[in-house]
Amino acid sequence: MRPISGAEALRSSVDTFDAIIAAHRDRDGPLLPILHDIQATFGAVDEAAKRHVAEALNLTRAEVHGVVSFYHDFRDTPAERPVVKLCRAEACQARGAEALAAKAEALAAGRAVVEPVYCLGLCAIGPAAMVGTTPYARLDETAFARLVEEL
């Protein structure tokens, strides 16, 4: 395969932005669905994306930045490794999530990023985690290590 030049990559990402924006712009309240699609496609909502969306929706860059920075889900840069969202909320705490969380970074051994999340709706079978859209429950150290290994 021919390597893609910087200019080409830029053009193709601009085309993708436009396609995403076009898919939502006629909806009531298009901004959040657009940001979700951008993050799903590029792994982050970066500065270029914010400027592009602002221009397309006739908003200021500050307005778009204000929205992006408000929500925990949006990242500035794509995660370098798979993200394991480990639940740190009360029901999982009651089932030993804090002890697991203390070890999680070491267990992930550089293969995954461990981030906190507050409740995955798996509160009777915690400690719980989610990778992408896959839910995990009844985690202990062994199960957590296996989860990371299988990523």
Next chain:
Amino acid sequence: MRIAIPDDAAAIACGADAVATAFAGHAPEAEIVRTSSYGMLWLEPLVDIDGIGYGPVTPADIPAILAGDRRLSIGPIADHPFLARQERLTFARAGLTMPLSLEDYVATGGWAGLSRARAIGPAAIVDDVTKSGLRGRGGAGFPAGIKWKTVAEAASERKFIVCNADEGDSGTFADRMLMEGDPYALLEGMAIAGLAVGAMHGFIYVRSEYPQAIAKLTRAIEAAADIIAPFRVEVRVGAGAYVCGEETSLLNSIEGRRGEVRAKPPLPAVEGLFGKPTVVNNVLTLAAVPHILADGGARYAMFGHGRSRGTMPIQLAGNIRHGGLFEAPFGITLGELVHEIGGGTATGRPVKAVQVGGPLGAYHPPSMFHLPFDYEAFTEADGLIGHGGIVVFDDTADMLAQARFSMHFASVESCGKCTPCRIGAIRGRETLDRIRAGGRPVDPVERLPQIHNARPTARNLAEEVALLTDLCETMKFGSLCALGGFTPYPVLSALTHWPEDFGLDPERRVAAE
């Protein structure tokens, strides 16, 4: 042979997909279906083979089960005491039907409520919902009929039905189970609400932590579009902000703004989404409506206790042996729920505390287990039932750490619009850290000649506790919404009932109780 394996996220998290694949390999002649979950989560994956339950099943257990090994069997599922003691109205289909099967939905009374609603018309619908006594299941317990009446009477060519599916409370998962297990019931409830108030457009705001629910709803909306038409529904996905469960913050989020809370009034019923009259109701509130319309509000109102009518899908969570979904008429006591139904702690240790109503709910000691599950009874006891989540902790819990977490959570999730919540939560966390340290030495800054309003001396434990109590008072009465306003509940209840965890004399508790 019919083998039913749940496709609910909790079952999947416990390995249900691998179990389903393995059954297909071992029993190619069997009819294998994916149904909703019964809600007996300690048994997941709970496999239903011709009405007999087996759980929790792993792929390795399957050959033995098929050969007649009954060691994992719980017998006929319907007779299991956990289910037999329930009164399932909202969750009548749980475990029994395939979530996206329109045939299953119709065969179990689906769309009967919508048909009757179309026949009786808007005023009679509102009347029936009012008569049912149905109150909002999202936390505040506001009567649904009154909210609908306000929107119905508001003059506007555009109105909206917004379903609050942000379910951020730890210890709750009933909205998730309903959306995944019985999505048509929610759509039917929303369509009925639309008819009642004159709205044609509905939104379901689902938290992004629920990808399975989002997928099911999206497919259900497509499949049922013609049935609920001219009403139409779309899904909107949240982005990881707890405060977006607060209704005005949620509306801002759908509009594409920061999820900041709006000052009320105006109420959303008058000026809601895009400034139009809007019904905002929780998933469980809307999903209770088809039953109410089909069987009449009077029947629903026959269940319950005091001013809390009908049934409540209660969620047993945390360190509990038999955790899961327990739908029962209001009035059942906390002790019955934790001990008789939940079987005590999963670790087998004594129960120390239960938090009821999510991260903004109070911690209750076993001495309060006589409390009936009822909005007013919990309010009187300085607590709340919220969305019906009960989180059990054993005697290893450190209540000072739990109180600190409450303040920490509020600081992470505060929308930042009001000062008592935005700043108070951080100061609260710091104060609790100083309580842990037993007080604090004098700060050099306080000794500076320019500082006139600080006392240049150390602070002891009692003074830090007084400061915390004072701060909680400010947050309670000064915050714009219940995020800052209710965070004092878990904090002060921990302090009141477990003073020894704060380094205080246990005698304080005796005085408080």
